[in-house]
Amino acid sequence: MNISAIVKLVVKNLLARKGRSLLTILGIVIGVAGVIIIISLGAGAQSLILGQVTKLGSNLLFIEPTKNIESGAPVPGLIISTLVNNDVDALRSPSRVPHAAAVNAAVNGLASVTWGSKSIDTSFTGTDSYYSQVTNFTMQSGQFFNSQEDQGAANVVVLGSAVSEQLFGDSGVNPIGQVIKVKSSIQAKAGGIPLRVIGVIASRGSSFFQNQDDMIFLPLTLGQEQILGIHYLQGVYIKVDAAENIDQTIADVNLVLRQQHRIQNDVNIDFAVRNQADAVKILSTITDALKLFLIAMAAISLVVGGIGILNIMMVTVGERTREIGLRKAVGATNGVIRNQFLLEASMLTGLGGVIGIIAGVIISYLISLLMRQLGYEWAFVISWVSVVLAVGVSILTGIVFGLLPAFKAAKLDPIEALRYE
């Protein structure tokens, strides 16, 4: 018996029971769609992270204050005040950290911003004029504050495009030159500090789960002293002049800060130097673990789907006992009968795989649209490997779970089968 005749026969049998066939493969459809979506989202997330790394600028080091190791893991809400403005001055010394192209210090917080009768809540970054050297952005209008304004704690502010839109969008007023009142959200004090808007940053989307357009930027000492009322820093960024000097610079920074903080013993280290590669590595580890977990879930779904196939194929063999007996009587060998049922099972699951891929691609695409709507630079990626893998695995599922019913059919005694009522 030739292959095309078997295929025709199997297709006819499957079409004769359309409803049941579709219900049978539902588990496979869900499993395969799951695999496609997970792999697509994983690739999307990876491209997002990589995109943000390049957006932040390359060769960037980040120094954050930590509790020293001896006192254990940092407690949420704990204030760590070990990194101070003097440290930044030391890091800026060309003789001590020769490869630092720019050193930028920052504090962050939540702020209420008021213009006229309009009031919105947003986040703010107190930073210095070196911000523009460690981060890639363009001005929509006006300019970023310069070092005089920064050091003099001038009453100036630069708005993210979303904040500017929310405050001034309706009125059509040019934000440059307007005075807004800014106060920390956690301070009950009414009013706030009046600040003059000197620039608006062009939209640059989200980065590391923070929408950079929904932010305002003001001089570091203003943010520290007048808004937050603190004298320490929450982070220092260092732009290294070239990639090959990153390791050297990390060593230099460690040395400078240990001297500044008078640390003799490693257990007392109260800062951490991270570079972007590390950050990407950590994020990748997390997304990889998550991916693995979700793929395991999808695999379980495939197994459950396979058991569904097994179940329905057993029923089918039972229902078609007489037909199997007849086929054997007129010359079908056990092998031909076995192949017919194996092909039927694998065609069912293969079809489930194809439908699953289509569903998975559509859902992945919709998710990518949604993520872009939310302001992330999300790439819609479908890997061919995942498609081939999904179809392969689903057909394999059909063969594995179709084996038992197929052998049951092949072993039927034709005499018994013909008598079967």
Next chain:
Amino acid sequence: MNLINVKNLKKDYGSDDLITSVLHDLSFKIEKGEFVAIMGPSGSGKSTLMHILSFLDRPTAGLYEFEGRNTEGFTDAYLAELRNERIGFVFQSFNLLPRTSVLDNVKLPLLYSKKKNHDALAKKALDSVGLSHRLNYYTNQISGGEKQRVALARALVCDPAVIFADEPTGNLDSKSGNTVMYILQQLNDQGRTVILVTHETDTANHAKRILRIRDGNLVSDELVKKRTIATPDQDLIK
């Protein structure tokens, strides 16, 4: 050369502890072109004998030569090939495929054969049983008599050496049964060997020779003296 030569044929069922002997020591020969009825009451072993003769089952002991060859060493796959090429089956309950056209039912054995031109062969077979006008009907749209004629066409389509008909008229009214017997006699007249299994004397009398089986033994083997000749049905006269 005999078509079928059976010597000391035995068939037992069951395992060591409990053996049920169904056929004891049967011996007979069937020539090519014969029309033989195997008769016996139910439980006599006539169906078991037919299953062995038609390669659906194997004897426990004894010799079975088919077309001059001892069948003992034949593999299952070869027996399937013999059933396909040398044997045609007609069953009491028709055993047609549901939700399938008359033409496709007749083509079924061709699916497992090396023959080509399936449509032409199936149409020719259907023509010989007077069903050319029912090609595209589904099996649930035709009468019982027509169903059995489809089964006859299916039995014929691979041009077999012998046709086994197991109570072919058992589920039919007398008129349809008569038509089926007429076709079987015609096929025999054309030189084809027919082996009929039945418990009805009236049906058996359509054959030329009757083998009577009782309790697994051959009790008589005689020629039919007053043979019944079936009259053709109106729609078969061409």
